[in-house]
Amino acid sequence: MNEKSIGIVGATGQVGSGIVETLLKNNTYELLLGGRKIDKLREKYGKESEPIKYQTVDVFDEKSILSFCGQCDLVINAVGPSSLVLDRVANACMLTNVDYIDVSGDKTMKMAIEESITKYDSNISLVISAGVYPGLTEMFLAFLLQQNKEPIDNISSYFAGKGNFSETGAYDIISSLENDEGYGMTYYCQGETKKLTSGLGSPVNLPSPFHQVYTLPVISEEFMECLKDFRVVNAYFYNTFPTSKMLSDFIMIKAMQQFKTEAEKRGSARRLVDNYETQDKYQGFIIYIVWDEKGAKKTTWLQSNANWNYCSGIIAAITAMQMLDINLTNKRRCHYAQSIVNIEALFKHLLSTDYISIIN
Numbered sequence: 001m002n003e004k005s006i007g008i009v010g011a012t013g014q015v016g017s018g019i020v021e022t023l024l025k026n027n028t029y030e031l032l033l034g035g036r037k038i039d040k041l042r043e044k045y046g047k048e049s050e051p052i053k054y055q056t057v058d059v060f061d062e063k064s065i066l067s068f069c070g071q072c073d074l075v076i077n078a079v080g081p082s083s084l085v086l087d088r089v090a091n092a093c094m095l096t097n098v099d100y101i102d103v104s105g106d107k108t109m110k111m112a113i114e115e116s117i118t119k120y121d122s123n124i125s126l127v128i129s130a131g132v133y134p135g136l137t138e139m140f141l142a143f144l145l146q147q148n149k150e151p152i153d154n155i156s157s158y159f160a161g162k163g164n165f166s167e168t169g170a171y172d173i174i175s176s177l178e179n180d181e182g183y184g185m186t187y188y189c190q191g192e193t194k195k196l197t198s199g200l201g202s203p204v205n206l207p208s209p210f211h212q213v214y215t216l217p218v219i220s221e222e223f224m225e226c227l228k229d230f231r232v233v234n235a236y237f238y239n240t241f242p243t244s245k246m247l248s249d250f251i252m253i254k255a256m257q258q259f260k261t262e263a264e265k266r267g268s269a270r271r272l273v274d275n276y277e278t279q280d281k282y283q284g285f286i287i288y289i290v291w292d293e294k295g296a297k298k299t300t301w302l303q304s305n306a307n308w309n310y311c312s313g314i315i316a317a318i319t320a321m322q323m324l325d326i327n328l329t330n331k332r333r334c335h336y337a338q339s340i341v342n343i344e345a346l347f348k349h350l351l352s353t354d355y356i357s358i359i360n
């Protein structure tokens with residue numbers, strides 16, 4: 001048993017379960033699992049025994065999160081909504097000198113954390129966007145770009161997911177629309193985003209069982225950073241929706257920005273969960289990439305038959321295991337997971353699980 005200890009806040013959630021189960025399979029670390037109710041932790045993971053310990057923690061209570069983080073070498077946050085949690089867990093990690101990973105990302109969170117780094121004069125490793133989207137969407141792109149011998153000028157990436165939202169996830173989707181996270185209706189061109197006049201709601205055929213989906217072009221900071229690292233010239237990213245009705249519902253949320261109170265916003269998140277509750281037993285996601293090579297169209301895709309939230313936990317767990325083995329040199333900033341992980345080792349690990357496959 002490795003003496004290092006990893007703390008997981010939000011351990012009973014959909015993402016938290018993926019983290020805990022992946023770390024237990026690797027059986028190398030002591031785990032401190034946290035949530036607001038110990039009973040829920042016991043119900044899910046059984047009685048405390050090597051290597052698992054439990055602790056009650058509320059990320060909105062500073063004393064409790066400081067006490068939790070202080071016992072670990074690294075803490076992974078899987079508590080949401082991330083738009084409310086923001087830099088709370090990161091701050092506790094800075095104050096207790098413990099490395100930090102978050103499955104969530106976006107520029108608002110990164111800016112909040114970077115402001116705190118200067119305030120606390122911290123020297124720990126801080127990593128965000130260690131989930132599927134953002135996270136694996138960029139890691140898969142980096143994997144392709146690293147493996148391709150020729151530089152790639154034009155590339156398009158499509159993300160599609162099937163399965164139910166958690167209420168926490170739905171709340172975060174609404175917040176990201178409200179906060180204008182990502183650059184909607186744009187594409188990437190030589191280090192900048194440029195406006196698109198088409199591409200909204202276009203039908204695209206993806207491999208089975210996704211079939212026809214409808215596109216929403218959006219460029220994230222994570223995606224841009226990855227493209228800059230590999231000097232890609234033009235790139236497009238499309239989040240996709242299974243029906244055009246679902247896409248227009250999401251656009252309406254953005255257009256109306258109708259939430260006067262927190263209760264209204266929570267209500268809207270609940271409605272999203274209810275309206276889009278699927279009876280489809282298939283859960284999974286796909287990252288589908290198309291690019292030009294010597295005048296010919298090439299495609300590759302990564303597919304998972306597991307829930308997107310659970311897989312986010314797997315990505316965060318692998319990132320954590322890698323981070324405990326390396327010493328990040330540039331610590332005085334908040335990193336996106338894709339830029340600090342060893343991409344080849346991550347995919348070797350991922351492909352050895354039953355959850356992810358890559359089709360060329």
Ligand SMILES: NC(=O)c1ccc[n+]([C@@H]2O[C@H](COP(=O)([O-])OP(=O)(O)OC[C@H]3O[C@@H](n4cnc5c(N)ncnc54)[C@H](OP(=O)(O)O)[C@@H]3O)[C@@H](O)[C@H]2O)c1
Pocket residue numbers: 009010011012013014015016034035036037040057058059060078079080081082083103104105129130131132133134135166167168169172308309312
């Ligand atoms: N990057 C990505 O691809 C990606 C994918 C999926 C999700 N996410 C993000 O990951 C986060 C978690 O999503 P999820 O679907 O796993 O949510 P979830 O299923 O609702 O789980 C939330 C977890 O946090 C705990 N929790 C809630 N409030 C807490 C608090 N104040 N203090 C401590 N623990 C608390 C909950 O347990 P108790 O209620 O018992 O405390 C539960 O264990 C969200 O922010 C979501 O947006 C990112």
